[in-house]
Amino acid sequence: MSAAGGTAPRPAQEGAAGRAAGPVLEARGVSKRFGGLVAVERVDLAIAPGTVHSLIGPNGAGKTTLFNMITGIYRPDEGDILFRGRSVAGLPPEKVAERGISRTFQNVRLFKELTALENVLVGMHLHLRANFFDVVLHTPRVEAEERRARREARELLAAVGLGGLGDELAKNLPYGHQRRLEIARALAVRPALLLLDEPAAGMNPRETEAVMELIDGLRRERGLTILLIEHDMKVVMGISDVVTVLDHGAKIAEGPPDAIRRDPRVIEAYLGKAVER
Amino acid sequence: MAALARFWSPFRLRLPGGRAAQLLLIGGYLAFTVGLLLLFPRSIIAFLLYLANLLLVFGARAVPGAWQAAIAVVETLVVFPAVAAGNPFFMGVGTTVAIYVALALGLNIVIGYAGLLDLGYVAFYASGAYLWAIFSTGKAAEFLPFLHGPLGGEWFWPFLVLGLLFAALMGVLLGIPVLRLHGDYLAIVTLGFGEIIRILAAGLNSITNGAVGLPGVGAPAIGGRTLGAAVDFYFITLVIVGLIVWVTIRLEGSRIGRAWAAIREDETAARAMGVPLTRAKLLAFACGASFAGMMGVIFAAKQSYVDPTSFTFMESIGVVSMIVLGGMGGIPGVALGAAIVTLLNIQVLGGISDFINSVGARWGIQIPPALNPSQYHQLVFGVILVLMAIWRPEGLIPARRRHVRADEEAEPATPAAAPGGEPA
């Protein structure tokens, strides 16, 4: 496992200066079917750099499927996905991560038997160079690298509010902390684009507030572009720059939060139902 | 059932008392077991009790780690060989245990760390064994025109490395197509591969001598002196065990070990974090395979005879049950499991058989040889596997997850500006 090809994407510079004009991520007519079921149908999406872009829609609208196509877990049946101008459709997940996209999962998928710190260190895999022989011979280079990585991992843990909890096993952390740890792990990949799948799910209002602040901080201080799936309308309306609404796999509306709130189609397809619930 | 589970769960290796008390205990017990070895020169119980010395050292948490390691090394490399020097029985048992410890530690990388159930591990062991056997018996000269006769014992050393490389190569060649498969499928395919290798070994007469096997495999030699005694193999094997332990410990706490753990815990999440799945699995697979190949070379030289019956599916499962019994992913546990299963297999069952036969002889009862407990290894493996899976899947000595080392904890964690970072 040599670290060849691990070009570390540097989000801050490239995102802002490099291709500021074009979208960071662009989906062009992307579709995905499972058997007879159309999960996502010809969806177009363009995410501008440095924005928080939200995907909303009723359950089964195809949001997570879209995430899975962007991150390489599914290959789109139709269409293309461009990340910073290059196609990532059909790349394996690890290659997508290498390009600079990382994510969290709807049902938290931490490495349960590893400590919080180790979880974050796994996220740094692409940025560590130690190969088999370095490790076995324990060269000073490896030692220095490990030391740096651990320091950085601790900083990331602190940044998401888990400072001092590095040695806890992931499975022993409370649920809210696990969600934060997933974000820290995703940040360790040093992404330019961060995909968060329902980061506030199952949280109480106070925790939700804190997650919103966290996300806002990530954008402001790290220059990250964030694509967000969220059901909590307070979160979506509070921090999004753009909101895209999916229903039955198709895009039915897109625009700034205020416009979306008033869009009759959205109210019918999504908010209406949400209010009834 | 529940009572049994409760009986097992407090099995924590932790000695009471302070450092001095623990050292005293270790020393006293060592003296006691040395006495046993001398008094009972053919007692497997004495051997087992001597092995427990290592457990004791492991459980002495008040003793600094470096001391623990030093004591363990002295007990295995100095005291035991000195005591058992004139006793080929103990030396032979010790060597066999050491070989299986090495095999189990190697397979542990594949199963315990990377979470890949390899049921054909013995294939790599066989490839190493046959490699040395074919060249050192002169069989190779029959089909390789540039060779004239068997290779001498000096060649053993390069062949240790060649056996490692050859097995690693086979691991990679098998792994490339196969490692894309998930869990159960991988297990079945590796099982099939193990059988293929065994059938080939039994069938390719012109290369392996088929079912007849290859007798007269060469012993290692240095400067004209042949190292064919039990004690020689004991030391050679322990050096390899030390090497495997060293490599395993290094890997475990590294980026590579973390990648393996991540894959074991959640493949999808690991890939999404940029861990290259196939490459990481391949490395684990090849790593485990290469150790087996190396041990195969030693095994062939030690037995001085190689035939396909040493490399059956049973052998693979035997190694798997060592790991399951001891505790997947932990070095002390796996070593313990290997020792227990090996002794159970080669000695205890045979001992029970001897006992039954002697009782039978005294009472004039003819015990049919087919009822001999030593014929029921499979039953023993099976019971171990099922009981452990149900009651103690983490093994006798559960793997201790590595935490940050003390020297690093001293380093202050730089408190970065935490946006919205107060713990909810």
Place this chain on the structure above:
Amino acid sequence: MDILPQLFLDGLVVGFVYALIAVGYTMVYGVLELINFAHGDIFMVGAFVGTEVLVALAGWGLRATADPWLALSLALLPAMAVAAALGVAVERFAYRPLRRSPRLIILISAIGVSFIIEDLVRLVETIHQGKFVLPVPTVFPDVYHVSVPGLPSPLTIKANSLVVVGAAVIMMVVLTLIVSRTRAGRAMRAVAEDPVTAALQGVDVDRIIALTFLIGSAMGGAAGVLFATQYTTITPYIGFLIGIKAFTAAVVGGIGNIPGSFLGGILLGVLEQVGGGFVGAKFQNVFAFCVLVAVLIFKPSGLLGQRVQEKV
């Protein structure tokens, strides 16, 4: 090759036996996504029970050849019953407690069970018969030689082969009817599709899983008896290799798919005999393993299976 048609026929017969065993693998995999490693041994137990019945009948003066249909029925029924009971017991005690454990642990338990059954049968037979390699009484002794125009030598067909194929076909038809037409069959398919939803809709998942083991094991037990009468010698260790081959057949057909496992079994039987004819009997087993590896690598979904996508 002159013997090709003969090999083809022999392969067909063994293929039907594989198919019957493969059904058990496929059904269990369908509901639990587990390779029931002990299934080959349940087949073996069926073979032993059937053989013991035939031997006992002979001891009471009823030679199997005197009334072969009666003898076969008397052998099949207890064999199927014992195999079914064993299958349910294995599920109950070795798999159910582990349903929430990692896959690795369940598979390890399954391997353990397989080993235990093998040695227990060996132990019982050694005590009971004084040996554990048993000759099987002949049931249908007739052998037909059929001359086919265009073939240089006549084909040899054992009457027993015809019975094996006939019995296998009947059982497959019955199984297909059970799975497609009965309430229990529908519940079984629902559990295979999505256990959580099935449970929400009031299906007793534990019962359905037990039922799956029961039916699959009974088929395996029947296959054991048919195998024993066809191949005339059995040992407690026949389940391992034949089990793996039957599993291969299930994979070839598409695991989880019942018609697929029939097709896979027959295909593997024929391929193996014909292929073995070319590479030599010594390497015939290698051939089956190579098929397994090749299918898993190039078409893991099998011939009739659907590609399953992991839910993320």
